[in-house]
Amino acid sequence: DTGVSQNPRHKITKRGQNVTFRCDPISEHNRLYWYRQTLGQGPEFLTYFQNEAQLEKSRLLSDRFSAERPKGSFSTLEIQRTEQGDSAMYLCASTGGTRSSYNEQFFGPGTRLTVL
Amino acid sequence: RKEVEQDPGPFNVPEGATVAFNCTYSNSASQSFFWYRQDCRKEPKLLMSVYSSGNEDGRFTAQLNRASQYISLLIRDSKLSDSATYLCVVRDGMGGGNKLTFGTGTQLKVEL
Numbered sequence: 001d002t003g004v005s006q007n008p009r010h011k012i013t014k015r016g017q018n019v020t021f022r023c024d025p026i027s028e029h030n031r032l033y034w035y036r037q038t039l040g041q042g043p044e045f046l047t048y049f050q051n052e053a054q055l056e057k058s059r060l061l062s063d064r065f066s067a068e069r070p071k072g073s074f075s076t077l078e079i080q081r082t083e084q085g086d087s088a089m090y091l092c093a094s095t096g097g098t099r100s101s102y103n104e105q106f107f108g109p110g111t112r113l114t115v116l
Numbered sequence: 117r118k119e120v121e122q123d124p125g126p127f128n129v130p131e132g133a134t135v136a137f138n139c140t141y142s143n144s145a146s147q148s149f150f151w152y153r154q155d156c157r158k159e160p161k162l163l164m165s166v167y168s169s170g171n172e173d174g175r176f177t178a179q180l181n182r183a184s185q186y187i188s189l190l191i192r193d194s195k196l197s198d199s200a201t202y203l204c205v206v207r208d209g210m211g212g213g214n215k216l217t218f219g220t221g222t223q224l225k226v227e228l
């Protein structure tokens with residue numbers, strides 16, 4: 001499977017705990033995006049990377065959230081001191097590269113976070 | 117006001133019907149426009165890009181009116197498999213480097 005992959009697919013945690021999600025983009029894609037989707041809403045942009053550089057962050061990304069893409073390949077999204085309002089689907093998408101256009105963002109299956 | 121507004125539906129239509137979805141966007145600097153499809157508990161997938169001249173892909177026709185900041189999607193001869201949420205999406209800037217802004221989605225249910 002050469003699509004975008006995300007792990008874990010589901011995460012249940014208690015309020016106050018830290019969680020980390022991983023995204024592996026399509027291998028030749030140099031741009032990677034994180035979005036969050038809550039029930040009944042469309043995905044909302046959180047942050048994006050071009051290679052290893054984090055180029056834009058949404059105001060939704062509070063200081064409890066941090067994202068990295070250390071080698072320009074996979075990315076991690078960490079949430080510290082989780083709150084019930086963090087419960088959502090966290091989607092990763094990738095695009096771009098020498099053999100791909102930037103027109104379409106390809107999404108992974110998402111990580112569904114439930115904070116109890 | 118949301119940046120991208122859509123009627124959330126649901127639209128319940130019989131198989132074979134024609135159904136139209138509309139969307140408005142607030143940022144006049146938006147450069148690119150798309151319809152994404154999202155099945156229940158799945159990730160969004162690109163259905164089609166939307167161009168000012170209008171474009172068609174089989175049973176699907178998309179239109180863009182930049183002056184009115186209005187986007188539409190027409191589905192002809194609806195199939196049961198068309199049941200999904202249709203997300204109106206805009207992107208600022210050129211080249212895909214910028215974020216996608218999604219509407220809330222319009223839910224379509226095609227029934228026998």
